[in-house]
Amino acid sequence: MSGRNAFYAQSGGVTSVINASAWGLIQGCRARPDTFGTVYAGREGIIGALDENLIDTSKFLDDTLEHLLWTPGGAFGSCRYKLKGIEQNRTEYERLIEVFDAHDIGYFFYNGGNDSMDTAHKVSLLASEMGYPLTCIGIPKTIDNDLAATDNCPGFGSVAKYVATSTAEAGYDIASMCGSSTKVFIMEVMGRHAGWIAAAAGLASERAEFPPHMILFPELTFDADDFLNEVDRCVADYGYCVVVASEGIAYADGTFVAESGVKDAFGHAQLGGVAPALAKLVGERTGHKYHYAIADYLQRSARHIASKTDLDQAIAVGEAAARYAAEGLQGVMPAIIRGDGDSYTWSIQPADLSDVANHEKFMPRDFITDNGYAITQAARDYLQPLIEGECFPPFKDGLPEYQRLDLERLVARKLAPRA
Structure with a gap:
C-alpha cells in the first residue's frame, strides 16, 4: 500500500x-x-x-x-x-x-x-x-550562495565555475588587444547583497597582473573616485583592467549604483545594469576605451x-x-x-x-583583501572545491x-x- x-x-x-x-x-x-x-x-x-x-x-x-x-x-x-x-x-x-x-x-x-x-x-x-x-x-x-545554515548552496558552484572561466577567457582577449584597442572590460554578475559570485571570478587570477584586476563586492561601499583611481593604476601597470562587478554594489547612502526604481515580484529593487553604469563612468572620467558584458541568465543556465x-x-x-x-x-x-x-x-x-x-549569508570581511578589490587565500580555499570536477x-x-x-x-x- x-x-x-x-x-x-x-x-x-x-x-x-x-x-x-x-x-x-x-x-x-x-x-x-x-x-x-x-x-x-x-x-x-x-x-x-x-x-x-x-x-x-x-x-x-x-x-x-x-x-x-x-x-x-x-x-x-x-x-x-x-x-x-x-x-x-x-x-x-x-x-x-x-x-x-x-x-x-x-x-x-x-x-x-x-x-x-x-x-x-x-x-x-x-x-x-x-x-x-x-x-x-x-x-x-x-546561485547567490546566501542561504544561512549551509556551507554553500546548490547552483552556486556551477555559476562560480562559469564566471571564473569567463573572466579568464575574456582576460586573454583583452590582453591581446589592449595596446591599440580596449583598455577596460567590465563584467556584471548577479548578487544583490552578497558578493559570492563576483568573488568566484578571483579564482581566475593566479597573480596580481592576471584578471580580474578588480572585484566590486556589494558588502563594501562603492567609492567612485577610488574605483577610477584603481582603474587608472591597473591600466598603467598592466596595460588593461578587467573588472568584475556584483549587480548589487551601492553608494554610502545605500543607493544601488544600478537601481532602476522598479520593484520585482518579491519586492526587491529591480537593478538596471551596473556594468553600463560603470562603463559610462570610466569613459567620462578616464577616457579609456571600454567594453562591458552582463552575464545575466547565461551564468545560471550554463549547464x-x-x-x-x-x-x-x-x-x-x-x-x-x-x-x-x-x-x-x-x-x-x-x-x-x-x-x-x-x-x-x-x-x-x-x-x-x-x-x-x-x-542572508554575506561574504566574510576576511575573504576580501584590505583594499577591497580582490579575494584572500581564505576565500580561495573556500571557493576552489566548489567548482571542481566536470560533468x-x-x-x-x-x-x-x-x-x-x-x-x-x-x-x-x-x-x-x-x-
Whole structure:
C-alpha cells in the first residue's frame, strides 16, 4: 500500500542543476513506495498549487527523468511569486492546504532560496495550526550562495565555475588587444547583497597582473573616485583592467549604483545594469576605451560547464529531502556541511527552516583583501572545491542534448478556480 502523495515546486531564479535536485527527490520518493504515493510537481512553481495545475511525475519513465540530471532551467516551471505573511493573506495559505487536501498530499517540498524557505516554514506552521497533517521540507537552491545554515548552496558552484572561466577567457582577449584597442572590460554578475559570485571570478587570477584586476563586492561601499583611481593604476601597470562587478554594489547612502526604481515580484529593487553604469563612468572620467558584458541568465543556465561537485550536491539535497520526510522530520532543510581537514569533504545534515528563512549569508570581511578589490587565500580555499570536477551533458550534432518534459500531463482538477 502506498503512502500519501507529495507536492514538489521550483521557486525563483533557476540554476543549471536545480533539476538534479528534482531528480534526487523523485527517485528518493519512488524508492519508498510505502511512504510516498504520487509525486506531483507544480507547473510554474507554487502558482501550480494555487491554480491546481499539478503534473503527475509518475507518468515519466526513469529514462526520461534521467535527462533532468543534465538539463538546465526549471523542468516543471518556476516563478517569482511571494506569498505574503499569513496574517496579511491567510486566504492563499488556506488555498494551498485546500488543494493539498483534495489530492491527498501529505508532503510539501519547496526547492528555492531565502523567500522559499520562509514560505515552506509558514506553510508548516499553518498546517499545524489547522490540524492538517503535512510534512514540509525545504530544498536549498540559489546561485547567490546566501542561504544561512549551509556551507554553500546548490547552483552556486556551477555559476562560480562559469564566471571564473569567463573572466579568464575574456582576460586573454583583452590582453591581446589592449595596446591599440580596449583598455577596460567590465563584467556584471548577479548578487544583490552578497558578493559570492563576483568573488568566484578571483579564482581566475593566479597573480596580481592576471584578471580580474578588480572585484566590486556589494558588502563594501562603492567609492567612485577610488574605483577610477584603481582603474587608472591597473591600466598603467598592466596595460588593461578587467573588472568584475556584483549587480548589487551601492553608494554610502545605500543607493544601488544600478537601481532602476522598479520593484520585482518579491519586492526587491529591480537593478538596471551596473556594468553600463560603470562603463559610462570610466569613459567620462578616464577616457579609456571600454567594453562591458552582463552575464545575466547565461551564468545560471550554463549547464555545459557545470561543476561536478555542484551536481553531486544538488542530487544529494533532493535525495535527503525524501529521506528526511520518510523519517518524520518536519520543517527542515538539507544543509551541506563542510568537513574538517586539508582535503575537501562534505555531508548533508538537517537544518531548521526557522534558522534559514529570511536570513542572508554575506561574504566574510576576511575573504576580501584590505583594499577591497580582490579575494584572500581564505576565500580561495573556500571557493576552489566548489567548482571542481566536470560533468558534461551528452552532445548531439555539436550541441548539448537537453530535453523538455511534457508538462501537459496535468492532474484533473477537483476544486473551483481560486478567486
